[in-house]
Amino acid sequence: MIALFQRKRMWRPRPDLRPRYDVVIVGGGVHGLAIAYELARRGVTDVAVIERSYIGSGGSGRNTAIIRSNYRTEAGVRFYDESVKRYERLSVELGFNVLFSQEGHLTLAHTESAITGLRVRADTNQLNGVDSRIVWPDEIRRLVPMLDLSSKPRFPILAGLYHPPGGIIRHDAVVWAYARAADRLGVEIHPFTEVTGVAVAGGRVQGVTTSRGPVAAGTVVNATAGWASTIAAMAGVRLPIVTHPLQAFVTEPLKPFLDKVIVSATYHVYITQTDRGELVIGQEIDPYSSYSLRSTLPFLETGAAHAVELLPCIAGVKVLRQWAGICDMTPDFAPIMSTTEVEGFVVDVGWGTYGFKAAPAAGYRVAELVATGRSPDVIAPFSLDRFANDRLLGEKAAAAVSH
Numbered sequence: 001m002i003a004l005f006q007r008k009r010m011w012r013p014r015p016d017l018r019p020r021y022d023v024v025i026v027g028g029g030v031h032g033l034a035i036a037y038e039l040a041r042r043g044v045t046d047v048a049v050i051e052r053s054y055i056g057s058g059g060s061g062r063n064t065a066i067i068r069s070n071y072r073t074e075a076g077v078r079f080y081d082e083s084v085k086r087y088e089r090l091s092v093e094l095g096f097n098v099l100f101s102q103e104g105h106l107t108l109a110h111t112e113s114a115i116t117g118l119r120v121r122a123d124t125n126q127l128n129g130v131d132s133r134i135v136w137p138d139e140i141r142r143l144v145p146m147l148d149l150s151s152k153p154r155f156p157i158l159a160g161l162y163h164p165p166g167g168i169i170r171h172d173a174v175v176w177a178y179a180r181a182a183d184r185l186g187v188e189i190h191p192f193t194e195v196t197g198v199a200v201a202g203g204r205v206q207g208v209t210t211s212r213g214p215v216a217a218g219t220v221v222n223a224t225a226g227w228a229s230t231i232a233a234m235a236g237v238r239l240p241i242v243t244h245p246l247q248a249f250v251t252e253p254l255k256p257f258l259d260k261v262i263v264s265a266t267y268h269v270y271i272t273q274t275d276r277g278e279l280v281i282g283q284e285i286d287p288y289s290s291y292s293l294r295s296t297l298p299f300l301e302t303g304a305a306h307a308v309e310l311l312p313c314i315a316g317v318k319v320l321r322q323w324a325g326i327c328d329m330t331p332d333f334a335p336i337m338s339t340t341e342v343e344g345f346v347v348d349v350g351w352g353t354y355g356f357k358a359a360p361a362a363g364y365r366v367a368e369l370v371a372t373g374r375s376p377d378v379i380a381p382f383s384l385d386r387f388a389n390d391r392l393l394g395e396k397a398a399a400a401v402s403h
């Protein structure tokens with residue numbers, strides 16, 4: 001029988017791992033794929049992306065897909081602003097709709113000290129050309145009519161930081177779009193291939209060993225998010241990273257009523273409504289370090305209770321499912337995009353709870369670092385040696401719902 005309709009694959013299956021590539025990227029999430037695509041665009045096409053499971057199976061498939069650049073440090077604001085601008089062009093650039101809804105991002109303050117923190121962010125954002133400003137309850141009511149702005153909640157809403165360019169995106173579409181674009185430029189994508197070792201000799205990386213045999217490489221890039229420190233340890237590189245779970249849950253679909261991303265550090269909760277109508281609700285990272293991908297009842301109970309304090313109208317809504325991802329946390333809540341003491345071993349790690357929003361800029365800049373050997377200005381503050389040289393970045397106040 002003749003198949004009437006054959007679906008086109010997003011990228012080509014590659015039966016064989018070749019014995020050598022110019023660049024091997026460990027991690028087939030959005031970062032690894034974006035780096036591969038940007039390398040290929042620069043003419044570096046002898047690239048393999050090696051992924052232990054299916055592509056996008058790690059943090060890229062387990063995040064809440066919030067995009068924003070309203071960070072606290074100048075380095076953070078500049079970098080994430082570049083990423084938001086790249087996301088704005090991504091559907092056209094990659095020829096694939098990534099459903100970026102720039103609906104606006106609203107961080108709530110419930111205490112005077114939180115307002116002070118938001119003022120610092122608003123100033124730093126504006127000084128760096130990012131649209132972000134303090135808003136007061138009257139305007140908050142107009143932006144999100146369903147928020148409880150009365151004095152009834154335990155922590156009434158006093159003010160907010162409003163960031164119109166922020167929003168949400170369709171995360172699997174971003175992963176597929178980068179994979180397809182990288183594949184078309186000649187990159188090889190090898191899912192279900194586990195890296196079991198990183199070969200180093202004379203202070204230089206030689207390649208990786210995998211569940212499908214050894215592969216030599218001129219450069220190895222570690223883009224493995226929650227597993228970043230374990231892969232780095234295989235190369236003898238110690239990273240200041242501790243892995244923590246981050247959980248989220250999703251409700252049944254509701255009629256559209258929430259067209260802003262809402263974040264509250266005091267309630268440790270953030271809420272968005274997807275294009276399908278579901279509410280996506282997340283909290284702070286779990287307080288213990290773990291590689292566990294299991295979600296927990298205490299998380300669901302506190303997340304739901306806190307979300308209902310902000311939006312009492314969702315009290316009877318059913319929860320459909322919950323999940324956990326794992327996050328590579330650095331002490332200053334900022335990433336590491338850097339060369340290391342092992343020549344040819346490059347890291348794009350420490351993405352904690354902010355990796356997805358960073359992928360287009362990280363892909364572009366880490367590819368530039370690999371291709372030229374020089375760290376571009378916009379990512380120079382994120383080098384690994386900042387921890388030895390006492391140049392930490394202090395991004396915690398603006399990272400997810402941390403405070």
Ligand code: PYC
Binds near residue numbers: 064282354
């Ligand atoms: O940084 O916007 C963020 C975020 C939301 C959820 C986790 N991180």
